[in-house]
Structure formats: structure tokens, C-alpha cells
Amino acid sequence: xxxxxxxxxxxxxxxxxxxxxxxxxxxxxxxxxxxxxxxxxxxxxxxxxxxxxxxxxxxxxxxxxxxxxxxxxxxxxxxxxxxxxxxxxxxxxxxxxxxxxxxxxxxxxxxxxxxxxxxxxxxxxxxxxxxxxxxxxxxxxxxxxxxxxxxxxxxxxxxxxxxxxxxxxxxxxxxxxxxxxxxxxxxxxxxxxxx
Amino acid sequence: xxxxxxxxxxxxxxxxxxxxxxxxxxxxxxxxxxxxxxxxxxxxxxxxxxxxxxxxxxxxxxxxxxxxxxxxxxxxxxxxxxxxxxxxxxxxxxxxxxxxxxxxxxxxxxxxxxxxxxxxxxxxxxxxxxxxxxxxxxxxxxxxxxxxxxxxxxxxxxxxxxxxxxxxxxxxxxxxxxxxxxxxxxxxxxxxxxxxxxxxxxxxxxxxxxxxxxxxxxxxxxxxxxxxxxxxxxxxxxxxxxxxxxxxxxxxxxxxxxxxxxxxxxxxxxxxxxxxxxxxxxxxxxxxxxxxxxxxxxxxxxxxxxxxxxxxxxxxxxxxxxxxxxxxxxxxxxxxxxxxxxxxxxxxxxxxxxxxxxxxxxxxxx
Numbered sequence: 001x002x003x004x005x006x007x008x009x010x011x012x013x014x015x016x017x018x019x020x021x022x023x024x025x026x027x028x029x030x031x032x033x034x035x036x037x038x039x040x041x042x043x044x045x046x047x048x049x050x051x052x053x054x055x056x057x058x059x060x061x062x063x064x065x066x067x068x069x070x071x072x073x074x075x076x077x078x079x080x081x082x083x084x085x086x087x088x089x090x091x092x093x094x095x096x097x098x099x100x101x102x103x104x105x106x107x108x109x110x111x112x113x114x115x116x117x118x119x120x121x122x123x124x125x126x127x128x129x130x131x132x133x134x135x136x137x138x139x140x141x142x143x144x145x146x147x148x149x150x151x152x153x154x155x156x157x158x159x160x161x162x163x164x165x166x167x168x169x170x171x172x173x174x175x176x177x178x179x180x181x182x183x184x185x186x187x188x189x190x191x192x193x194x195x
Numbered sequence: 196x197x198x199x200x201x202x203x204x205x206x207x208x209x210x211x212x213x214x215x216x217x218x219x220x221x222x223x224x225x226x227x228x229x230x231x232x233x234x235x236x237x238x239x240x241x242x243x244x245x246x247x248x249x250x251x252x253x254x255x256x257x258x259x260x261x262x263x264x265x266x267x268x269x270x271x272x273x274x275x276x277x278x279x280x281x282x283x284x285x286x287x288x289x290x291x292x293x294x295x296x297x298x299x300x301x302x303x304x305x306x307x308x309x310x311x312x313x314x315x316x317x318x319x320x321x322x323x324x325x326x327x328x329x330x331x332x333x334x335x336x337x338x339x340x341x342x343x344x345x346x347x348x349x350x351x352x353x354x355x356x357x358x359x360x361x362x363x364x365x366x367x368x369x370x371x372x373x374x375x376x377x378x379x380x381x382x383x384x385x386x387x388x389x390x391x392x393x394x395x396x397x398x399x400x401x402x403x404x405x406x407x408x409x410x411x412x413x414x415x416x417x418x419x420x421x422x423x424x425x426x427x428x429x430x431x432x433x434x435x436x437x438x439x440x441x442x443x444x445x446x447x448x449x450x451x452x453x454x455x456x457x458x459x460x461x462x463x464x465x466x467x468x469x470x471x472x473x474x475x476x477x478x479x480x481x482x483x484x485x486x487x488x489x490x491x492x493x494x495x496x497x498x499x500x501x502x503x504x505x506x507x508x509x510x511x512x513x514x515x516x517x518x519x520x521x522x523x524x525x526x527x528x529x530x531x532x533x534x535x536x537x538x539x540x541x542x543x544x545x546x547x548x549x550x551x552x553x554x555x556x557x558x559x560x561x
Contacts, residue, residue, distance in 0.1 A: 018525070040525050048531075048548050055499070055529055056555040062518060063531045072515070076522050 002173035017079035023086025027059030078104040106195035115148030165193040215311035223291030228275035241339035241346035247290035250282035265545035295465030308394020338362035340542030365542040367513030369478040378471040381410035408455035420505035420538030487520035498528035503535030
């Protein structure tokens with residue numbers, strides 16, 4: 001997660017809140033949140049290597065397949081749920097979104113924008129595009145459900161997910177006039193606070 | 196690895212959960228490595244149902260190493276170059292600590308069945324006195340598998356300020372109905388042995404070894420997984436040369452017969468009953484209106500909860516239950532489910548992910 005994105009997430013998450021990070025990776029974000037915002041954080045991860053990094057980082061983590069359901073986290077007292085660049089890796093992202101808002105009052109979601117012009121250009125050339133946000137080759141990627149910013153916001157409208165805040169970042173990871181004015185074309189990444 | 200074996204006499208009066216009183220008791224211990232100057236590198240390992248104080252290394256004249264030798268030692272998961280590891284035989288055991296085979300001062304006879312019922316929390320009380328004796332204010336970690344994991348959990352509940360980390364492996368906050376049922380069958384088998392004499396067999400110079408052997412054979416099946424038994428023994432016939440007796444047909448029969456027999460030679464029937472009772476009755480939430488969240492509310496230790504996929508005695512739901520309660524209590528806690536080849540016994544053996552998790556947990560900072 002780049003610095004700009006990180007500082008946005010840090011800014012949105014209240015001090016001392018209970019946070020659950022779905023697809024927490026090596027636990028870096030949760031560790032920073034614990035240090036800087038005194039949150040009580042738990043990660044959910046399925047990859048064994050990443051789980052071991054979390055343990056080494058002193059980060060609480062639960063080994064669980066998000067696709068198999070996250071209902072067990074409902075009514076556990078979480079204030080904020082995070083899904084940082086992991087929604088597109090899920091088999092049933094729509095389902096997960098519905099559940100995640102039962103788990104926590106608010107949800108921070110970050111996603112790579114597949115509508116970004118560089119990716120469109122890549123596809124125009126006839127190859128599966130790649131970028132800093134989507135570095136993996138098509139045969140190695142864990143992404144199952146890539147979408148554009150427009151697609152994601154359509155889903156939020158359909159499901160009545162209330163977007164409280166949103167920030168668009170360009171491919172250098174910063175806010176810009178272009179990315180804000182034409183996000184679906186010029187943003188590389190979007191971050192939402194939904195609740 | 197520096198290893199010290201010591202039998203320690205305690206003058207303390209220990210009031211047990213049952214209300215019985217032990218006026219003084221002995222604990223046999225084994226320690227590995229060295230306690231550092233600020234006494235901050237101490238790790239307590241708690242044995243499971245049939246374990247004892249001999250956790251690591253090979254004793255002179257013996258072939259088999261201690262029960263957690265794959266995990267404890269110089270350069271191993273619990274590195275004895277870095278940590279001071281304390282292991283003991285629990286009260287009620289039969290390997291040197293006060294228990295049914297010890298001589299009761301009042302009668303001059305072995306306690307036998309009159310040794311009081313002890314619980315997991317009684318063990319923790321005695322281990323706390325052991326910590327005091329060793330000058331250890333706070334364990335860096337208390338770890339154990341199965342009944343040992345229950346002790347680690349109880350430590351976090353009983354002495355929040357004296358334990359930094361608890362590794363609760365292949366365990367639960369209370370055992371399943373099925374598990375109690377299996378324990379009862381084992382106890383019944385022992386009690387029906389003609390040499391049991393209501394538990395006072397030692398005074399009569401007898402030993403209910405047949406019952407103990409059969410009980411262990413049953414228990415042993417529950418510690419393994421179906422797939423492990425299939426892979427290991429399949430339906431192979433026992434070769435006639437090495438048959439333990441003529442009635443044996445399959446390798447698995449011979450194996451269980453052998454294991455049961457070896458066990459019966461070294462274990463005490465009253466201890467078997469006592470240990471299974473302690474396991475059955477473990478339920479720290481009972482004192483908190485059966486609410487594990489309230490029970491954990493004061494705990495401060497970080498928890499590592501490990502379940503193994505092939506463990507049908509302590510299935511993963513039990514580990515997850517502790518994890519979910521720990522989250523509600525806001526405790527730093529991690530739950531992992533590992534692939535284990537050996538069923539419930541998987542906790543005894545090294546595997547890359549298991550060892551890495553345990554090592555990372557032990558070495559992690561605040």
C-alpha cells in the first residue's frame with residue numbers, strides 16, 4: 001500500500017477502534033494502525049506464509065477463507081472493516097460486501113481501477129495489461145473479479161451501499177485534477193469509506 | 196543443551212478446587228537452557244494427558260527422546276540457546292511428582308485412589324508456586340498441546356500479569372461430549388480389571404495392567420487420524436515372526452497391542468483416571484456464567500491457538516471458539532489451522548508451518 005493511500009486509510013479510521021482487515025497480507029497495515037491509531041486489530045488471511053509474517057509482526061490474525069463466509073465475525077463489535085486490494089480476489093465479492101457491512105459499521109475498500117487509461121491502452125495492444133497496481137501476469141494473478149471504478153460504484157448504487165467518502169489516486173499514488181475529474185479513465189486506484 | 200533434573204519439595208498448603216487440601220507436595224522438573232539475569236526468558240511447557248517432565252533430549256540409557264524433543268532444543272523452535280524452558284510432571288502424575296503412587300505421610304502406604312482429585316487450575320496453582328520458587332515473575336510463554344494447551348489457557352485466565360504469551364495447541368476451552376464418553380469407557384475398562392481393587396492395588400502388590408493396556412489402546416486410536424492409520428498400516432498383515440501374540444492378524448493390531456503394553460508398564464492406573472477426570476472437568480468459563488468472553492476479559496497474554504485438520508478429538512471448531520471469544524474480549528490472539536499428518540498427536544511433531552508459527556509467536560514483540 002503506497003504512502004498516500006495509507007495516510008487516507010489512517011485518517012479515516014478512528015482512534016482506538018476495533019478493526020478487522022479482510023485479506024490482511026503480512027499485517028503491515030494493522031501494525032501501523034496499532035502503532036499510530038491504537039486500534040485493536042485482527043486480520044483475516046488464508047495464505048500460510050503471510051499468516052506467519054503477521055505472527056512475526058505481532059499482529060492478530062485468523063486463518064479463514066473469506067469466500068467460505070465471514071458470518072462468524074458479525075456482532076463481534078468491529079467498528080471498521082478493511083478490504084485493501086482484496087475484493088477483486090474473491091469468488092463472490094458482492095456477497096462479501098453485503099456481509100462485511102454486517103460485520104462492521106463502516107468499511108474501507110480500496111481497489112485497482114481496471115478502467116485506467118494505461119490498462120485500456122495495454123488491452124488495445126491486444127495483451128492483458130499490467131501496471132504497478134496489477135503487476136501479475138494473467139496466468140499468475142489472484143484477481144478473479146477486476147472492475148472499473150464505474151462498475152464498482154454501480155454495484156454500490158444497486159446494493160444501496162452508502163459511499164461516505166472516496167478518494168481517487170493516479171498511477172503515481174497521488175491525487176490529481178485529472179484523476180478526480182475523470183476517475184474512471186485517469187485514476188489507478190480508488191479508496192472508499194462505505195457505511 | 197544444559198539440562199537439569201530436580202525434584203522440588205513445597206511446604207505450601209495447596210487447597211484444591213475440590214476443597215481437598217494438600218499439605219506440602221513434590222514436583223519433579225526438568226529444565227533446559229539457562230535463565231537470563233533479568234529472568235525474562237522463561238518458557239513453561241505443560242504436558243498432555245500421558246506426558247511427563249521429560250520433554251526434550253535423550254536420557255542416559257534410553258532410546259526415546261522427551262515428548263516435545265522435535266520442538267525444544269538448541270536451535271529448535273523453542274530455542275534453548277535463547278530460552279530457559281521449564282517442564283514438570285503435574286500433580287497426580289506418576290513420574291515423580293506427588294500423585295497416587297507416592298507414599299501418603301499419614302498411612303505410610305501409597306495414596307492409590309485416595310489421592311485427591313486435581314484440576315487444570317490446581318496444576319496452574321502448583322506451577323505458579325514453581326515459578327515463585329524459580330524466581331520467575333513472568334513467563335515469556337506458556338505452551339502445551341491437548342491437556343497442556345488447556346493449562347496454557349488457564350494460566351492466561353488465572354495469572355494475567357505473569358504470562359506474556361500462551362500457545363494453546365490442539366486444545367479447547369472444554370472437551371467434547373464424545374471425548375468425555377471415550378474417557379469414561381477407558382476408565383471403565385481400568386476399573387473392571389480384576390487387579391484394580393478399587394484403586395488400592397499398590398498396597399496389595401497388584402497392578403491392573405490389562406485394563407490400563409486396553410484403555411490406552413482405545414485412547415491411542417483417538418490420537419491418530421483415520422488417514423494416518425490407513426497410510427501407515429493399511430490392511431497389511433503382521434509378519435508372523437514379530438507377532439505379539441497368536442491372535443493378532445493385522446499390523447495395526449500388533450502396533451496397538453505393543454503400544455498398550457509398553458504404556459501399561461510405565462503408567463499408573465489411578466493417574467490415568469485422575470488425568471482424564473481433570474480433562475473432562477476443565478471449563479474455565481464455568482465460573483463466569485459459562486461465558487468464555489467474560490472469563491477472558493482480564494487476560495493480558497497474547498494467544499496463539501493452533502488446530503490441526505486431522506484432529507478429530509479436538510476439532511478446529513474448538514480452537515475457533517477460543518479465538519472468537521478472545522476477539523470479543525479484545526485480546527491479541529491468532530488462530531491457525533494446520534495440516535497435520537498425525538491426527539490429534541500432530542502437535543507433538545515438527546512441521547515447517549507449525550514450527551515457524553510457534554517460533555514467530557515466541558519471538559514476536561509487544
